[in-house]
Amino acid sequence: MTVSNSTSEHLLEVRNLKKYFPIKGGLMRRTVAEVKALDGVSFSIKKGETLGLVGESGCGKTTTGRTVLRLIPPSGGQVLFEGQDVLKASAGQMRVLRRNMQIVFQDPYASLNPRIPVGQSIAEGLKIHNIGTPRERLDQVAQVLERVGLNSSHMRRFPHEFSGGQRQRIGIARALVMQPKLIVCDEPVSALDVSIQAQVLNLLNDLQKDLGLTYLFIAHNLSVVEHISNRVGVMYLGRMVELSSRDQLFRKPMHPYTKALMSAIPLPDPTIKRDRIILEGDVPSPVNPPSGCRFHPRCWLAQDICKHDDPAFEEKEPGHFVACHFAQG
Amino acid sequence: MAQSDVLLKLKGVKTYFFTDEGTVHAVDGLDFQVRRGETLGIVGESGCGKSVTSMSILRLLGKTGKVIEGEIMFDGENLLDLSEEEMRKIRGNRISMIFQQPTTCLNPVFRIGEQIIEALQIHQGLSGEEANKRTIELLTLVGLPDPVRRMRSFPHEISGGQAQRVMIAMALACNPELLIADEPTTALDVTIQAQILDLMRELREKVNTAIILITHDLGVVAEMAENVMVMYAGRAVEYAPVHALFEAPKHPYTQGLIASTPVLGNVRDELETIPGQVPSLLNPPAGCRFASRCAHRMDQCTQEEPPLIKLEGDRLVRCWLY
Amino acid sequence: MAVSTTQVEAREAKKEEYERPWLEILKRFSRHRFAVASVVVLFVMIVAVTFGPLFMPFGETDTAVTKKDQPPGTEYVVPKNLYYNSIGGDVRTAAGTTLTFWLGSDGIGRDLLTRLLYAGRVSLYIAVAVTLLSELIGIIIGVISGYFGGIVDAFAMRFVDFLNTLPLLPILLIISTILEPTVNLLILILVFFSWTGGARLMRGQILSLREQEYVSASRALGASNLRIMFRHLVPNALAPNIVNASLALSGVMITEAALSFLGFGVKLPAASWGNMLKGVNTTILEKYTWQAFFPGLAIFICSLCFNFIGDGLRDALDPRAKR
Numbered sequence: 001m002t003v004s005n006s007t008s009e010h011l012l013e014v015r016n017l018k019k020y021f022p023i024k025g026g027l028m029r030r031t032v033a034e035v036k037a038l039d040g041v042s043f044s045i046k047k048g049e050t051l052g053l054v055g056e057s058g059c060g061k062t063t064t065g066r067t068v069l070r071l072i073p074p075s076g077g078q079v080l081f082e083g084q085d086v087l088k089a090s091a092g093q094m095r096v097l098r099r100n101m102q103i104v105f106q107d108p109y110a111s112l113n114p115r116i117p118v119g120q121s122i123a124e125g126l127k128i129h130n131i132g133t134p135r136e137r138l139d140q141v142a143q144v145l146e147r148v149g150l151n152s153s154h155m156r157r158f159p160h161e162f163s164g165g166q167r168q169r170i171g172i173a174r175a176l177v178m179q180p181k182l183i184v185c186d187e188p189v190s191a192l193d194v195s196i197q198a199q200v201l202n203l204l205n206d207l208q209k210d211l212g213l214t215y216l217f218i219a220h221n222l223s224v225v226e227h228i229s230n231r232v233g234v235m236y237l238g239r240m241v242e243l244s245s246r247d248q249l250f251r252k253p254m255h256p257y258t259k260a261l262m263s264a265i266p267l268p269d270p271t272i273k274r275d276r277i278i279l280e281g282d283v284p285s286p287v288n289p290p291s292g293c294r295f296h297p298r299c300w301l302a303q304d305i306c307k308h309d310d311p312a313f314e315e316k317e318p319g320h321f322v323a324c325h326f327a328q329g
Numbered sequence: 330m331a332q333s334d335v336l337l338k339l340k341g342v343k344t345y346f347f348t349d350e351g352t353v354h355a356v357d358g359l360d361f362q363v364r365r366g367e368t369l370g371i372v373g374e375s376g377c378g379k380s381v382t383s384m385s386i387l388r389l390l391g392k393t394g395k396v397i398e399g400e401i402m403f404d405g406e407n408l409l410d411l412s413e414e415e416m417r418k419i420r421g422n423r424i425s426m427i428f429q430q431p432t433t434c435l436n437p438v439f440r441i442g443e444q445i446i447e448a449l450q451i452h453q454g455l456s457g458e459e460a461n462k463r464t465i466e467l468l469t470l471v472g473l474p475d476p477v478r479r480m481r482s483f484p485h486e487i488s489g490g491q492a493q494r495v496m497i498a499m500a501l502a503c504n505p506e507l508l509i510a511d512e513p514t515t516a517l518d519v520t521i522q523a524q525i526l527d528l529m530r531e532l533r534e535k536v537n538t539a540i541i542l543i544t545h546d547l548g549v550v551a552e553m554a555e556n557v558m559v560m561y562a563g564r565a566v567e568y569a570p571v572h573a574l575f576e577a578p579k580h581p582y583t584q585g586l587i588a589s590t591p592v593l594g595n596v597r598d599e600l601e602t603i604p605g606q607v608p609s610l611l612n613p614p615a616g617c618r619f620a621s622r623c624a625h626r627m628d629q630c631t632q633e634e635p636p637l638i639k640l641e642g643d644r645l646v647r648c649w650l651y
Numbered sequence: 652m653a654v655s656t657t658q659v660e661a662r663e664a665k666k667e668e669y670e671r672p673w674l675e676i677l678k679r680f681s682r683h684r685f686a687v688a689s690v691v692v693l694f695v696m697i698v699a700v701t702f703g704p705l706f707m708p709f710g711e712t713d714t715a716v717t718k719k720d721q722p723p724g725t726e727y728v729v730p731k732n733l734y735y736n737s738i739g740g741d742v743r744t745a746a747g748t749t750l751t752f753w754l755g756s757d758g759i760g761r762d763l764l765t766r767l768l769y770a771g772r773v774s775l776y777i778a779v780a781v782t783l784l785s786e787l788i789g790i791i792i793g794v795i796s797g798y799f800g801g802i803v804d805a806f807a808m809r810f811v812d813f814l815n816t817l818p819l820l821p822i823l824l825i826i827s828t829i830l831e832p833t834v835n836l837l838i839l840i841l842v843f844f845s846w847t848g849g850a851r852l853m854r855g856q857i858l859s860l861r862e863q864e865y866v867s868a869s870r871a872l873g874a875s876n877l878r879i880m881f882r883h884l885v886p887n888a889l890a891p892n893i894v895n896a897s898l899a900l901s902g903v904m905i906t907e908a909a910l911s912f913l914g915f916g917v918k919l920p921a922a923s924w925g926n927m928l929k930g931v932n933t934t935i936l937e938k939y940t941w942q943a944f945f946p947g948l949a950i951f952i953c954s955l956c957f958n959f960i961g962d963g964l965r966d967a968l969d970p971r972a973k974r
Binding site for chain 2: 164194195197199202222227260262264266268269271281283
């Protein structure tokens with residue numbers, strides 16, 4: 001939102017990203033099949049914006065986040081961070097990139113090393129990158145702890161002395177202390193109670209406003225994604241099926257899967273009676289995804305063409321991309 | 330005959346856990362009742378005691394936990410007075426339960442069919458042939474596709490949604506009078522959750538079982554329950570019919586809970602939050618347990634525990650404001 | 652709030668210490684009473700076996716031909732001068748002195764206490780050296796194997812399997828015919844055969860821990876593999892290895908005894924706790940119980956101490972441990 005000229009408008013561009021996990025079997029541990037966790041996903045994020053990624057388990061949203069940060073090696077595609085290809089960066093370039101791209105994890109219990117005081121966990125990045133003297137690092141840790149709403153004296157405590165919400169704040173502090181440009185938030189609130197979830201969401205919002213951060217916000221909870229995102233991408237079985245601005249997507253979803261997803265959410269208002277679209281069956285296995293449109297076995301609009309032809313991910317309306325033969329508003 | 334209308338009635342139930350660190354007052358004085366055929370939703374955040382309540386009813390508290398006070402009347406009988414033997418006859422038979430993680434509740438080395446048949450043979454004394462037939466009926470009832478073939482599947486061969494259907498079939502196997510569903514859809518994806526909730530609604534009409542639905546998801550409660558009990562830190566803070574509750578929540582905690590939930594299609598710039606955290610149940614504070622986080626706190630709140638106050642329209646609220 | 656304000660202030664005052672958790676670890680260890688007591692007992696034992704023999708009136712192999720199999724407390728008048736290690740040199744005890752076998756004497760009239768002290772030197776040295784070295788090697792190979800997986804893991808684990816199929820005793824017999832058996836060689840060989848258990852344990856722990864999100868978090872911060880392995884993984888995976896080490900210690904003492912029987916351990920007449928126990932049979936157990944009891948007691952006390960210290964260390968290294 002702060003800087004925007006034509007060349008650096010997109011902070012992150014992901015092009016045709018693929019990740020296949022091999023399934024090894026047999027005596028020689030040969031690859032017998034592949035889980036197509038990500039099968040050609042493209043999107044971009046502008047500076048200062050929040051892109052939400054939603055989808056059910058196995059849709060590839062978490063894999064997207066991890067691959068973008070090169071925490072797992074991709075099978076194909078490009079990830080451009082400020083024009084630089086992250087996936088081809090050398091070890092030296094990667095060190096610089098790591099400072100700019102950080103991640104906040106889902107599980108506040110597993111994402112902090114239980115044997116290390118939290119101050120040290122937060123300072124680890126600074127230490128790895130040789131930023132500042134120990135004294136300066138200490139001050140930075142204290143500052144960032146205050147910034148995320150904790151007390152600077154908390155730095156000597158261990159993770160088990162904190163509640164889930166506090167730990168998530170520590171996880172955010174660990175990312176924040178590196179002064180990154182992009183933070184991948186991988187289900188940052190789904191392990192938290194509602195009242196704590198609201199606190200953390202507000203904190204993320206405030207930080208974005210104050211520091212001009214860019215978020216890739218991954219979640220399965222549509223309401224949360226709607227709340228925090230500027231644009232939203234919906235994923236299904238390793239593909240992006242719909243991508244649009246938040247308002248457009250939630251007011252006028254075009255992909256049948258998006259519609260079903262939205263209607264499936266129970267609303268905390270007993271007076272609303274909706275015509276619910278209930279999808280039949282389960283999400284198919286990503287090892288052997290359906291031919292044609294991957295959603296066709298569960299889709300109530302499916303025709304013959306859907307079984308054979310994979311629909312292109314097209315801009316049906318300005319800024320509204322959909323992959324469906326029968327997309328309609 | 331108002332008496333027999335009430336299926337389950339808890340009176341002053343206190344369940345404590347005796348741990349190395351001290352006594353956890355997990356449930357601290359709980360009264361509520363469930364009528365036959367009613368669906369009661371219990372909502373609250375983690376640690377509020379909602380799951381411990383269900384475990385207390387079934388007396389499955391493990392070694393460290395104990396119901397130290399109160400009575401749990403089920404169909405006129407205090408469950409706390411029963412022997413372990415008698416209790417076993419009630420569990421899975423007259424009161425059954427479904428859990429959050431369906432896949433971990435099925436024994437991985439037995440076929441699905443075998444597990445349901447076993448339950449039927451133990452509790453209802455059916456012969457192998459009868460049990461087999463009934464199992465197919467049940468699996469058809471819960472909408473499992475191709476039940477005859479599915480019976481021969483092992484738990485790892487079915488998805489989470491299907492496993493939850495199997496758990497529901499198992500729970501319904503003996504026509505229980507009370508079904509306790511502890512976060513039945515929390516581990517499932519939204520589209521699968523919609524399927525399961527739909528199934529539960531359908532079954533409720535078919536078999537007329539009373540249901541205690543325990544969840545943290547206000548949306549699920551709004552959709553499923555007739556009456557709702559909101560729990561906080563081991564106590565019930567509000568009890569109301571579902572419409573009344575969402576229309577006008579009375580307790581500050583309920584208000585905060587509803588306001589802090591992001592709602593689809595209703596974007597707000599800033600979510601309301603409840604400041605602070607749930608108090609430790611090792612040393613629960615005196616007075617109202619929500620006082621430290623409450624915007625309406627008065628002097629009285631930190632000194633004296635508010636009673637459950639009766640409001641019009643069958644509502645109860647534990648707050649000095651009323 | 653569980654933490655009082657004064658505690659918070661105390662923490663605030665010393666907050667720069669957050670990078671030095673050793674004090675905390677020491678504090679937690681000191682709360683483990685048995686572990687602390689064990690450290691004291693072991694320390695006393697080590698001092699005793701190191702310096703004790705210097706003050707003993709007998710040498711390690713001095714025999715009192717007339718006083719075989721004497722019970723503890725038997726008195727003995729030395730008939731002739733005793734020298735250091737009974738081979739000339741300075742006089743240790745002059746003829747005519749009355750001495751006491753405080754722990755009795757063995758089958759050829761040697762003072763049991765003296766031999767116990769000499770034996771302790773070599774037994775403790777071998778046991779500690781073998782255990783520490785093999786755990787160290789096991790941990791390093793285990794963490795590398797578990798962390799990198801794939802071909803590294805396959806190779807390392809097949810090698811572990813291979814070592815485990817090798818029969819220890821025949822191989823030692825062969826080696827002892829080729830090489831001159833010394834204590835240090837013995838240690839090396841025992842280490843070579845005994846690091847595999849520790850490696851397996853460590854690998855198993857690493858396999859589950861490496862999927863933890865704090866590992867990913869650290870990687871996202873740009874941490875090197877070495878840092879992830881030894882800063883994040885090993886400390887979290889150490890507990891089973893510590894317990895394993897404390898149990899392995901007494902095992903090493905027994906193995907050493909078996910080996911000396913085959914001419915590869917500590918060779919008689921030099922004493923080790925293992926070979927003092929070795930000759931024990933039913934007659935000795937019934938008639939001369941002390942000959943078996945005291946070396947056995949020494950091994951028992953040592954392994955008990957190491958077990959307690961292992962427990963204490965495990966808890967001390969875990970900030971979650973209460974009490």
